[in-house]
Amino acid sequence: DKPTIPVIVKDTTSPYWQIVFAGARQAAKDLNVNVPELGAQSESDINGQITVLENAVAGKPAAVVIAPTQFKALGAPIDEAAKSVPIIGIDSSADSKAFTSFLTTDNEKGGRIAADGMAEAIKAKYGKAEGKVALITHLPGVGSLEARNKGYKEELAEKYPGLQLVADKVSDGNATTGLNIMTDLITAIPDLRGVFADNLIQCEGASQAIAENKKGDAIKLVCFDADDKLVGYLKDGTIAGLLLQDPYRMGYDGVKSGLAASKGEKLPANVDTGANLVTKANMDNDKEHKLLFPPK
Amino acid sequence: MTSPEAVAGSPRPPILVLDKLDKRFSGTHALKSVDLAFEEGEIHAIVGENGAGKSTLIKVLTAVHPRTSGDIAWQGKSVPLASPHESIRLGINAVHQEVVLCPHLTVAANIFLGDEEMRAGLLDKRRMTRDAQKLLDELGFTLPAGAVLSSLTIGQQQLVATARAERRGAKFLIFDEPTAYLTRQEAAALFKLIRRLKQRGVTIVYISHRLEEVFELCDRVSVLRDGALVGTRKVAETNEADLIALMINRKIEQIYIKDTVPIGATILTTEALTGPGFRDVSVTVREGEIVGLYGLVGAGRSEFVQSVFGRRPATGGRIVWRGEPVSIRSERRAMDLGIALSPESRRDQGLCLNLGVGLNINLPIFKRLSIGPLINLTREAVSADKQIRDVQIKTASRAAPVSSLSGGNQQKVVIGKWLNHGAKLFIFDEPTVGVDVGTKAEIYRLLGSLLRQGAGIIMISSYLPEVYELADTLHVFRAGRLVATHGHKDATHETILTEAIGV
Amino acid sequence: MTDQTTTASEGQRGRRLDLLLGLTLLGLLLVMWLALSLETTTFWTSNNMSNLLRQGAMIAILAIGETFAIITGGIDLSVGAVAGFVSMAVAWLLTHDLGVASTIAGAITISLAIGVVIGLFHAFGVVQMGLPPFIMTLATMYALRGIGLLITNGATISITNTAFTGFSRASFLGFPWTDGTWFQIPMLFWMVIVVAIPAYILLDQSRWGRYLFAIGSNKEAARLSGVNVAAITYLAYVVSSFCAAFVGILLAMRIGIGNPTQAEGWELQAIASSVIGGTSLFGAVGSVHGPLIGSFILTTINNGANLLNLNPFWQRIITGFLIIIVVYFDTLRTRKR
Amino acid sequence: MTDQTTTASEGQRGRRLDLLLGLTLLGLLLVMWLALSLETTTFWTSNNMSNLLRQGAMIAILAIGETFAIITGGIDLSVGAVAGFVSMAVAWLLTHDLGVASTIAGAITISLAIGVVIGLFHAFGVVQMGLPPFIMTLATMYALRGIGLLITNGATISITNTAFTGFSRASFLGFPWTDGTWFQIPMLFWMVIVVAIPAYILLDQSRWGRYLFAIGSNKEAARLSGVNVAAITYLAYVVSSFCAAFVGILLAMRIGIGNPTQAEGWELQAIASSVIGGTSLFGAVGSVHGPLIGSFILTTINNGANLLNLNPFWQRIITGFLIIIVVYFDTLRTRKR
């Protein structure tokens, strides 16, 4: 009988997490394990993810791979689950010491890299990392987004005193709302120089607004995650930089580590899968290209 | 068996006295300065034609409606009767003409509603069911106390309402047409109950169209006519002819404008038509003829005409339309043949109350006012205005909502829309309900003009003088069947009323 | 005489349909359980069944409260928003230093009071302002999420009080399971009992419960029987919001944080559970056990889909069609009457 | 005679209230515009006003469709889900190689047909199965999102056809603005006009429009006047879903991707716009211009809040209370009658 290693993501309806699943599926094939693809249906549905975790553990799997939606909230449930099964964390951390191994992009660090990338682009255009910048959040109440925003804001405050965060906007999960917010930012703050959109869907909207207003040159948009459309915008200069994690690898290595853990092998406690800033300049490099076009 | 003599002489003081009691609804003077005293422990009948004000009197006594003026004295003291609760507290209870109970609750729950039996702060359901069953059995009503009310017939529901009123320990109990929907056995059980209540000293007010019941049951009888009290008699000292004379004895004013139009070809014949609520009805309508359908409320006339109009298709018999047998299974089909129906309830069936007069008037004929699907707005306006003028609807404009019109004018809208539509056969179900005398005359004039155009008319009315004066052929309905047919004015009011009541 | 027999049998038919629906639901639940027990080795384990009870608990409580509003012929679209708002409120109270108000008991009491106030506000809108319940509670749903976000500025409040958060994972009592393991009854499920018993007594055994049905069935008849229609309407919306506030507290315990965006869409799950449990959206038909079964049917669909490794999107599709089918049976029953 | 006068003046009062509401709404919109023009330098610019028109366009079209369902006394909770589903469908068609079906015209036609089919399904549930519209469309809302996710497996479909996506950015015609710049009328707003004009003709100038009001006012009276109640109910739900499908296409154009989770919550915004625009949830009261103004009021709140850099959470609170107030006025008007 094949061992079962469920992978629990934050939001099964999101493209990003589907790439994690794709990696996990490949590992399932390569390693001959059974990989149920589980998760809540919205990143803000914390209770939903706890429920899924409980169900997964009840299925007596060999190990569980989970991307916790919220640092604090998933802590105790993971402690609980770890009593009966090894837990591999991916993507984000949780308030628990019970992880057997941890393959994360540090979201806070990701936010910092985003700030750096934006500052870099502004400097390249305007000569100095100075001016007004903004932030668009996908949804309120989502742990990883909060971490990204925190990193972004702290990095700005610490390293770029010349960059002023003049607008901190929260969308409602719809790309169109992001589009409207960005359009209005362009109107309200004509000298806006940089924007950070903290996930794929908001980036779809924000990049569209910048393209419509032909502001790609003036406003440096940095986003988390990517898809074909956004890669196109990166190429034509609408988007200054995309922060790419390696969801495919997280999925693949998550399952692999899970299998190893179930066999009692020793694993490194922390693996940083990294967050990489992809720009027009480096997008054709081998590593970045793979991140931009993950296997499906 | 109590005999009427028991109260003869009636030494006891009256329990309830009405002094110049007056009730107006906007447009209707429903009770006109009624002076009436009810004696303790008597069974007092109130009779009168439809719309005479009987139900209104009851509703004022049970504080469903506030009175307009006058005084009500209960056991010698004047009482305000401001809320239903107050009436109940005094011991005044009523079994209303329309059942006012909760259809989703059980019989027991309805009987105890508002006054539940409790044990330790909780409902004592078992006891309530048991007590309700005991009560029903005692009353001689064979009903299951645990059944959901909506599973009972209207008549059985009426019995539940009766049991409920009885349980509340009423001192004064009003029955508004309690036997209208009851079977013979049920009615007998009810009478036994009423007699027993009387023995216990309860005062009973009994409203009915069935005069034989009045003679069987009651001590005294009061007659209402057009909202006024026209007389109170001891039952022992009167007879049916007397009462009917009181009820219908009115000066026939010159309001019944009857155009005599030569009667032409047959338009519609129903042959033993049977459907929900009526059986074996055979009727013929010819050009230039008014066919009147008379009967008491619930006699099945509305059901009959709705079947002819396709609203509730007939289940048996035949309809022959201008010589051709036809099947009418939808309203549209009836309209296309050339039938128009003005329904009995303006509110529920006749009008879109919050929409404009113009829209309501044009509703059946929008197809005619349209080019393709688009309405020719000028023609729409012209058509509405013409009809408003022709039928003399008093309205601020064609856009004013129908709800802003008075009752009579609302009725003219209902009728007006079918005149606008035009048809070969017009069916008017209670066209003059709640309509004042002047408007009535106008409506009758409209009927005449239809006849002159070669149409035929079926007119349902519960108002005898009206059908009596207007109908060329008058059919009398009772309990879903056509029981008698008369030519124009060739029977007396008494005969017709007797046939409808079925004495 | 013939009359009596037909109507008696009609009454029986009505009750038989009711019974049928009730049994169908319980049957559906048991069949689902049986199928899952046969299909998976993991479903019928003490551990998973505890999970199931824990997972269904919050929606069950919401659904019970919602049922009160629906029985009067109304609806409460705000229950999810209230739960989210209260999770924020209780977390806010616990993490501030406000004396008694920041003790667990104090924070819980104040949070429940918030629920009561919201319920009163709804009833005010419905009774005094004459607004349709749909609109009144829709508006509060919007506004509450906004107010909650405004207070927290969109941030999450972490609850550090482990006595508070530990409760949601605790169990109380248990019994040996079929496989010899020990089945523990989760505290969250006890909370369902704690709500369901008084709710049952209120709805089924008290005078006010009667009146709730009565005004849902025929407002005029209830009024003429001396029922205080306004007061009973207030009762219905207060119970609904109170249950939602209670769920908000449980939610904060379970996820250890307070955030006004939580419990999004739960109003629809509560309505669905209630409706699946036989509550009629036309009013005057409903029970406490119905929404309870309904919510566990929905939970079983989710739990089972997870265990069967079914695509999670199927859950939405199944829920949607289940609602249509169950309400269709309800309208059939209503029409029969 | 006294009777006539009282009722006539009552009628006038009713109409005066109607007019008042209409003017109040337009006034509200203009006052908001004026205030924002004074408060910010950026609001009253040709560019921002173009943006405003573009931003309001999709909700406006949804609200117009929704109004058809509400006028008949129903409701359509699925419009957001339909828009999201269709955005996915049109993107899927465009990115596959299915001959005619993958041309822009083919994909749009099929997508609109999907809207029609969904509308027919709703009407079937409401008319033939007798389900409350609330439940029927709630169920579809659940199911559609699930089906969409199942088809795409959660991924977004990027639309590479620039002829398709470019449309949403294009403008057509314009006029000089107060500041001398050129005001361009966005294509998206033209789409509102493209929907509003036939919708206006249908609702206000065609006999079916009259029938929609008639069945919303009194179904029985309409039936007895020869109105085919079933057919008109079908019309209402088909128009609603058709508009939603149309919005789904515009959405796909605008954001360049297809994703069934988009347009979440738009049903409530559409209902709110419609209700703010004077549509009565009791049926039989509504217009095409009302929801149009209503949706631009909501859009102005959002746009203004963004320009004023106001906390976005205020938008929800304002929307909530605006709904209560406007519907309260509506019930007042209804009661007066």
Ligand SMILES: Nc1ncnc2c1ncn2[C@@H]1O[C@H](COP(=O)(O)OP(=O)(O)OP(=O)(O)O)[C@@H](O)[C@H]1O
């Ligand atoms: N709520 C009301 N509003 C306006 N008019 C009313 C109302 N109720 C009754 N009326 C009018 O008052 C008059 C008396 O009606 P009432 O119901 O008392 O007659 P009734 O004698 O009981 O007749 P029936 O034998 O048909 O029951 C009628 O003209 C009726 O139209």
Ligand SMILES: Nc1ncnc2c1ncn2[C@@H]1O[C@H](COP(=O)(O)OP(=O)(O)OP(=O)(O)O)[C@@H](O)[C@H]1O
């Ligand atoms: N709502 C109802 N529920 C059950 N039965 C009803 C209902 N309405 C009418 N009926 C039954 O249908 C029969 C015929 O009623 P119908 O209204 O046709 O009488 P009608 O002669 O038209 O009286 P009206 O003078 O009121 O017009 C009644 O005897 C009654 O038993």
Ligand SMILES: [Mg+2]
């Ligand atoms: Mg009467």
Ligand SMILES: [Mg+2]
């Ligand atoms: Mg009738």
